[in-house]
Amino acid sequence: HGEPDLGFEARGHYYGGAWHEARNRVTFESLSPSTGRKLADVPHADAVDVDLAVRAAMKGFQEWRRVGLKERARALEALARRIREQARALAIIDAVDAGNAVKGMEGDMHWTADTLDYFAGLVTEVKGETSSQGPRHLNLTRRQPYGVVAKLNPFNHPFRFCAEKAAAPLAAGNCVVIKSSEQAPISGFRLAELADGLFPPGVVNVIAGDGRTGAALVSHPLVSRIGFVGSVETGRLVAVAAAQGLKRVSLELGGKNPIIIFADADPKKAAAAAVKGMNMNRQGQSCSSTSRVFVHESLHRAVVDEIVRLAEALPVGFPWIESNELGPIVSRRQYDRILGYIASGRQEGAKLVTGGDGPKEEALRDGLFIRPTVFDGVRQDMRIASEEIFGPVMSVLPWRDEAEMLAQVNGLQYGLTASIVTNRLDLAMETAERVEAGYVWINANGRYLGAPYGGWKSSGLGVEETFEEILSYTQVKNIHMRW
Numbered sequence: 001h002g003e004p005d006l007g008f009e010a011r012g013h014y015y016g017g018a019w020h021e022a023r024n025r026v027t028f029e030s031l032s033p034s035t036g037r038k039l040a041d042v043p044h045a046d047a048v049d050v051d052l053a054v055r056a057a058m059k060g061f062q063e064w065r066r067v068g069l070k071e072r073a074r075a076l077e078a079l080a081r082r083i084r085e086q087a088r089a090l091a092i093i094d095a096v097d098a099g100n101a102v103k104g105m106e107g108d109m110h111w112t113a114d115t116l117d118y119f120a121g122l123v124t125e126v127k128g129e130t131s132s133q134g135p136r137h138l139n140l141t142r143r144q145p146y147g148v149v150a151k152l153n154p155f156n157h158p159f160r161f162c163a164e165k166a167a168a169p170l171a172a173g174n175c176v177v178i179k180s181s182e183q184a185p186i187s188g189f190r191l192a193e194l195a196d197g198l199f200p201p202g203v204v205n206v207i208a209g210d211g212r213t214g215a216a217l218v219s220h221p222l223v224s225r226i227g228f229v230g231s232v233e234t235g236r237l238v239a240v241a242a243a244q245g246l247k248r249v250s251l252e253l254g255g256k257n258p259i260i261i262f263a264d265a266d267p268k269k270a271a272a273a274a275v276k277g278m279n280m281n282r283q284g285q286s287c288s289s290t291s292r293v294f295v296h297e298s299l300h301r302a303v304v305d306e307i308v309r310l311a312e313a314l315p316v317g318f319p320w321i322e323s324n325e326l327g328p329i330v331s332r333r334q335y336d337r338i339l340g341y342i343a344s345g346r347q348e349g350a351k352l353v354t355g356g357d358g359p360k361e362e363a364l365r366d367g368l369f370i371r372p373t374v375f376d377g378v379r380q381d382m383r384i385a386s387e388e389i390f391g392p393v394m395s396v397l398p399w400r401d402e403a404e405m406l407a408q409v410n411g412l413q414y415g416l417t418a419s420i421v422t423n424r425l426d427l428a429m430e431t432a433e434r435v436e437a438g439y440v441w442i443n444a445n446g447r448y449l450g451a452p453y454g455g456w457k458s459s460g461l462g463v464e465e466t467f468e469e470i471l472s473y474t475q476v477k478n479i480h481m482r483w
Helices: 047-064 069-085 087-098 102-120 158-171 186-195 211-219 232-244 267-277 300-313 332-347 402-409 425-434 467-472
Strands: 013-015 018-020 027-031 038-043 130-132 137-145 148-152 175-180 204-208 223-229 248-252 258-261 292-296 351-354 373-376 393-399 417-421 439-442 474-482
Touching: 013 047, 038 186, 047 148, 047 175, 047 204, 047 211, 069 087, 069 102, 069 158, 069 186, 087 102, 087 158, 087 186, 102 158, 148 158, 148 211, 158 175, 158 186, 158 204, 158 223, 158 467, 175 186, 175 211, 186 204, 204 211, 211 223, 211 232, 223 232, 232 248, 248 467, 258 267, 258 402, 267 300, 267 417, 292 300, 292 402, 300 351, 300 373, 300 393, 332 351, 332 393, 393 402, 417 425, 425 439, 467 474
Parallel strands: 148 175, 148 223, 175 204, 223 248, 258 292, 258 417, 292 393, 373 393, 417 439
Antiparallel strands: 013 018, 013 204, 027 038, 130 137, 137 474, 351 373
């Protein structure tokens, strides 16, 4: 199949500036979702490994917290340079291990490097305040780091989330213990290699494992701050476990995001926005994917026809080939889950207009491929319209009454993103005010550096990718002085 050989051989977990074999010597297999080939035996961290990694991070914190701001920024910038230099090679790792299109993954690497530079530039802006409390009195505040931050990451941006989500806590003076995704763990260890030597030992630590590893990390008494990206269900478990230690938590969780197409929109542009919003270069495995297409009935037929045309034109195949847009689903479990939702859509009466199965090419038979799938005539009470599928499945919901449509848009537990397509400024802004989501696009798509990203309702706690994120990794200390 021409699948690239990653040349990866596990060296163990990385903590305290060195590699350590898993104490239990237990490993798990990382399999290629494109071919089923074993890519590596990955060490599985148990509670003992977690404890060693966290204690190494706490030791590193004693040095890192005293590093000057300029030196701290230079370390982040140096890591950003290494990532840019290795962008293509890192993208290939994630394409092979996670199944995502290599072009999109290469973009991930540059976004990650830009994010590291962004937070490096903010280290001097983490400031306190002073106030006068009368003669011979001075009140001031300082922002100080928490200490050890646990970072638990999903599979859809394997390298990017390991590195990007560490930028703000590191910039604020914390140390991180990163648990890479069990479905795509390899690039997390590559991050450890790139960070080696740039930071004091124990500042950046990377381990791998499953939910038990994550639970041990969240509950560890020396972990003071937690950042989690993943499903709503797992996010709730993380929050409950963190609450036992009264730990501060950031959660970036799932979405069942709407794209609202008004009657004045251009049907072709609206359809293109709907397809682009599905993030098909990650097979729709994206928390921000706009999988519910609310289209005004006057444009319904034209928009659906164009969505189908665009979806069927997307090349499906091996993700390391530059021309392919869709690779395989990340794991057999996720693949079966998505097919289960497609079956439920049919059973509940939605009209399958394209996709629903894998490509017919013989070369792809061993991979977990699903073609872009579009259902029409979907009702909001169907599972495919109310539950996060995390796959390349779009549901079209025609609407006539605006108030009824908005009630359906806002009627779910999710509130991560929303997209609006209209040429009317007043309608666009009024709708943006009324949708219950943390990140709203109007005739646009994508993420923008420095713009806060975070969900409402069950889609998360806190915002990231902005100045508020670095502040969230500090604690406020009040100091009152009399002289």
